[in-house]
Amino acid sequence: MVDDKDKLEREVLDSDAILKMVGIEKSFPGVKALQKVTFEVQRGEVHGLVGENGAGKSTLMKILSGAYRADHGIIAFDGAIRTNATPSEMIECGLAVIYQEFAQAEHLSVAENIFLNRLPRKAGGLVDWRKARADAVEYMNRLGFMIDPETEISKLGVAQRQMVEIARAVSQNAKLIVLDEPSAVLGDSELEKLFVTIRSLQNEGVSFIYISHRLKEVFDICQSATVLRDGQVMKSEPISEWTTETLIQSMVGRSISDFFPNRNPNFGDEVLRVKNLTRKGVLKDISLHLRAGEILGVCGLAGAGRSELLKAIVGADPIDGGEIELHGKPVRIPSPRAAVRYGLGFAPEDRKTEGLFLAQSVKFNITISRLKEHLSGSLINHRKERSRVNELSCAFRIKTPTIESPVGNLSGGNQQKCVLAKQINADCDILLVDEPTRGVDVGAKREIYDLLVDLTEREGLAIIMVSSELPEIIGMCDRVLVMREGEITAEIMREDVTEEGIMTHATFH
Amino acid sequence: MTELTTEQPRSSKIFFSFLPKRSGLIWVLLGLCIFAALLSPAFLNPLNLTNVLRQVALFGIVSVGMTFVILTKGIDLSVGSILGVCAVVTALMLTDGWAPGVVILLVLLAGAALGAVNGLGVTLGGVPPFIMTLGVMVMGRGLALTLANGQPIGLGEAAPKFMWLGRGDFLGLPVPVWIFFVVSAIAIVVLRYTAYGRQIYAVGSNSEAARLSGINVGFVTFSVYVISGMLAALTALIFVSRLTVGEPTAGTGIELEAIAITVIGGTSLFGGEGGIVGTIIGAAILAVLANIMNLIGITPFTQQIVKGAIIVGAVLYEMQRRRRSS
Numbered sequence: 001m002v003d004d005k006d007k008l009e010r011e012v013l014d015s016d017a018i019l020k021m022v023g024i025e026k027s028f029p030g031v032k033a034l035q036k037v038t039f040e041v042q043r044g045e046v047h048g049l050v051g052e053n054g055a056g057k058s059t060l061m062k063i064l065s066g067a068y069r070a071d072h073g074i075i076a077f078d079g080a081i082r083t084n085a086t087p088s089e090m091i092e093c094g095l096a097v098i099y100q101e102f103a104q105a106e107h108l109s110v111a112e113n114i115f116l117n118r119l120p121r122k123a124g125g126l127v128d129w130r131k132a133r134a135d136a137v138e139y140m141n142r143l144g145f146m147i148d149p150e151t152e153i154s155k156l157g158v159a160q161r162q163m164v165e166i167a168r169a170v171s172q173n174a175k176l177i178v179l180d181e182p183s184a185v186l187g188d189s190e191l192e193k194l195f196v197t198i199r200s201l202q203n204e205g206v207s208f209i210y211i212s213h214r215l216k217e218v219f220d221i222c223q224s225a226t227v228l229r230d231g232q233v234m235k236s237e238p239i240s241e242w243t244t245e246t247l248i249q250s251m252v253g254r255s256i257s258d259f260f261p262n263r264n265p266n267f268g269d270e271v272l273r274v275k276n277l278t279r280k281g282v283l284k285d286i287s288l289h290l291r292a293g294e295i296l297g298v299c300g301l302a303g304a305g306r307s308e309l310l311k312a313i314v315g316a317d318p319i320d321g322g323e324i325e326l327h328g329k330p331v332r333i334p335s336p337r338a339a340v341r342y343g344l345g346f347a348p349e350d351r352k353t354e355g356l357f358l359a360q361s362v363k364f365n366i367t368i369s370r371l372k373e374h375l376s377g378s379l380i381n382h383r384k385e386r387s388r389v390n391e392l393s394c395a396f397r398i399k400t401p402t403i404e405s406p407v408g409n410l411s412g413g414n415q416q417k418c419v420l421a422k423q424i425n426a427d428c429d430i431l432l433v434d435e436p437t438r439g440v441d442v443g444a445k446r447e448i449y450d451l452l453v454d455l456t457e458r459e460g461l462a463i464i465m466v467s468s469e470l471p472e473i474i475g476m477c478d479r480v481l482v483m484r485e486g487e488i489t490a491e492i493m494r495e496d497v498t499e500e501g502i503m504t505h506a507t508f509h
Numbered sequence: 510m511t512e513l514t515t516e517q518p519r520s521s522k523i524f525f526s527f528l529p530k531r532s533g534l535i536w537v538l539l540g541l542c543i544f545a546a547l548l549s550p551a552f553l554n555p556l557n558l559t560n561v562l563r564q565v566a567l568f569g570i571v572s573v574g575m576t577f578v579i580l581t582k583g584i585d586l587s588v589g590s591i592l593g594v595c596a597v598v599t600a601l602m603l604t605d606g607w608a609p610g611v612v613i614l615l616v617l618l619a620g621a622a623l624g625a626v627n628g629l630g631v632t633l634g635g636v637p638p639f640i641m642t643l644g645v646m647v648m649g650r651g652l653a654l655t656l657a658n659g660q661p662i663g664l665g666e667a668a669p670k671f672m673w674l675g676r677g678d679f680l681g682l683p684v685p686v687w688i689f690f691v692v693s694a695i696a697i698v699v700l701r702y703t704a705y706g707r708q709i710y711a712v713g714s715n716s717e718a719a720r721l722s723g724i725n726v727g728f729v730t731f732s733v734y735v736i737s738g739m740l741a742a743l744t745a746l747i748f749v750s751r752l753t754v755g756e757p758t759a760g761t762g763i764e765l766e767a768i769a770i771t772v773i774g775g776t777s778l779f780g781g782e783g784g785i786v787g788t789i790i791g792a793a794i795l796a797v798l799a800n801i802m803n804l805i806g807i808t809p810f811t812q813q814i815v816k817g818a819i820i821v822g823a824v825l826y827e828m829q830r831r832r833r834s835s
Contacts, residue, residue, distance in 0.1 A: 314721075316720070316721055335720075335723075336720055336721045336722070336723050337723040337724070337725055339723065340722070340723030341723070346721060348721055353715070353717060353718070354715075354717050354718055354721055355718055355721070356715070356718060357710075357711055357714035357715050357718055357719075357781065358714070358715070359714055359781055359782055360710065360711075360714055360781065364707070364710070364711075367707075368707060368708075368711050368719075368722050368724070369722045369723050371704035371707055372704060375704065378703065379698070379702040379703060380701075380702045380703065380704065380707070382702075422722070426723070
């Protein structure tokens with residue numbers, strides 16, 4: 001066994017790729033996140049890593065960076081075996097990962113962030129600020145941008161902060177830089193600048209892993225691409241071998257039309273109308289309406305104010321102006337408590353921090369919003385509660401050992417179903433869902449789509465769905481609102497909606 | 510890595526489902542009792558056992574309040590000082606000739622009011638519970654000493670009318686033990702069978718999710734400090750009745766005792782997990798342990814070292830458990 005591993009390691013080291021990961025496996029309770037993944041990046045190339053949310057891209061990158069440890073497999077990086085390296089060892093030997101949410105010290109300066117933990121010292125151990133600033137300027141020059149190195153990071157826009165991250169990677173002599181969905185927060189012109197920087201670093205011999213689900217970018221910048229689906233590598237080829245169609249085919253595993261349930265919408269009366277909703281600096285003059293049985297999509301780039309809109313409607317965030325009408329009557333919703341009482345359900349973006357009580361049972365999570373349904377007198381009737389939860393967990397196909405199991409043990413998809421079941425148990429007739437399939441595996445995604453469609457068609461539920469996955473918006477929604485910088489920039493009907501159409505309204509010109 | 514390990518259904522768990530998650534505790538307690546009996550025959554002496562029970566009751570009542578607070582992910586360091594203030598107030602009112610019934614009612618309200626100060630600071634002021642209750646702890650002790658002029662206040666003639674509360678017996682058990690039973694029973698019902706109880710767990714597990722689920726997080730948080738203050742006042746009444754003296758230093762250090770009992774009883778300092786049954790067993794474990802140490806002649810000074818080590822040990826145990834499961 002040991003000999004085999006040695007032999008394998010020697011073989012792996014034989015190649016002169018900058019990175020070679022072989023036979024990587026990783027399981028979480030209830031989920032095989034990665035199965036026998038083999039992934040190789042050549043020196044000096046930009047390698048696209050594509051796949052749907054939940055395909056295993058970030059797990060693979062976390063294993064590479066040392067944040068997770070693989071259950072099996074070998075990692076060779078820059079000519080040495082680094083299978084069980086720690087994050088700091090990986091940085092040391094030339095790996096830099098730039099996450100979507102930057103790991104930056106908000107209140108420190110640009111120079112301090114570039115040299116975090118490695119500020120140059122004078123004899124005697126004091127920080128050599130002059131050298132730090134000069135070096136920072138030099139690195140930024142090399143990347144073709146300039147920001148005053150004294151500027152506090154929190155004062156910068158996302159594009160500039162991303163550049164600072166890249167400068168930091170370069171200052172660490174990174175040989176391989178992982179860009180995790182770098183375009184999610186960028187407009188077109190900013191993206192073009194990013195590409196220029198990537199190409200110039202590439203000429204200096206730096207390699208990149210470029211994670212994105214926007215295929216056009218992958219064709220624009222990458223020399224090869226690997227597709228992950230359900231934790232397995234579907235295919236890894238030079239970019240010339242791929243076409244948009246084959247890439248989508250590999251990613252999704254079936255064509256989009258099969259993936260979403262058929263809609264036979266049956267619209268009822270208007271249930272919600274929002275007029276001129278405003279929150280300073282976040283939402284500008286938002287007006288929208290929603291009918292029973294309708295699924296209204298809301299999309300836009302990260303930071304466009306999509307989640308904030310939902311939170312403002314349910315009273316989770318304060319508003320500075322605007323009116324809300326439910327079933328034609330003006331109401332004031334000062335808190336989520338009021339929203340629950342008005343039959344307004346909300347499934348927040350981040351299940352783990354906002355939606356669920358992870359250590360508590362499935363039952364606890366489903367009934368917490370509306371315990372009064374389960375009271376006999378003023379005490380909770382546990383039998384009544386259990387039978388209601390059993391009913392719901394059956395209807396929502398929640399896979400759990402028992403309804404008493406902690407919800408944290410469930411897979412992402414089943415957790416999301418619990419969040420939805422909780423809203424339905426609270427007897428809502430309007431449901432606001434934020435990224436309903438984030439971190440959910442493909443099979444469960446389809447189940448969630450079916451559920452949502454079923455609820456609208458059979459129960460007449462009205463849904464507002466925020467999502468950054470355009471196929472989902474296109475496949476599910478009867479009408480789509482596009483947001484940009486806190487404003488609604490377009491309203492598109494189902495029959496006219498295309499990815500390009502959405503993106504033109506979502507980005508800057 | 511945030512996923513927890515899949516829990517295997519265990520038959521013993523179903524059988525002992527009335528016990529808290531760490532049902533091993535009951536065996537620890539039984540083991541300690543057997544150990545104590547073997548070590549010193551005096552342990553099983555009814556008089557000694559009654560003393561142990563009384564100890565369990567006094568610390569237990571405060572610990573029930575502490576459990577409510579810790580379940581919401583808070584902490585209440587002020588219970589000892591609230592106890593001190595209430596002890597002094599009780600003695601002052603009784604020597605002033607107030608009727609015991611009125612005194613009991615007003616002192617309970619005073620404890621609730623002091624708890625409300627904590628609650629307001631934490632909810633409206635946004636002061637972290639540790640700091641808020643630390644402040645009230647220092648202020649409360651100062652208030653108690655000021656009210657009492659730094660001197661213990663004897664009950665004098667008022668004592669006989671009031672002594673039943675701390676010294677009386679009912680059906681062979683001391684009255685404080687009965688009070689503890691009643692308090693615990695109410696607390697168990699509240700936590701397990703009321704919507705409010707559920708909401709306490711919800712706030713402690715994830716206060717943002719609780720808010721978005723329509724729970725009045727502010728009210729729930731506020732209320733647990735009121736409960737804790739009121740139970741500290743109840744303990745003060747028993748203290749004064751038993752000693753027939755209102756001491757301004759009464760209850761010093763009882764907050765640590767109560768935290769230790771709660772944590773040993775399996776209530777998580779991170780909120781949302783645990784309950785009263787664990788706290789009752791925790792109180793019994795600490796009382797038996799103290800009794801053993803007394804019986805075999807370990808000095809109170811050394812006992813403090815042991816208690817401190819037990820608190821750290823209990824938290825270490827919990828940290829290990831969490832690390833294993835993440």
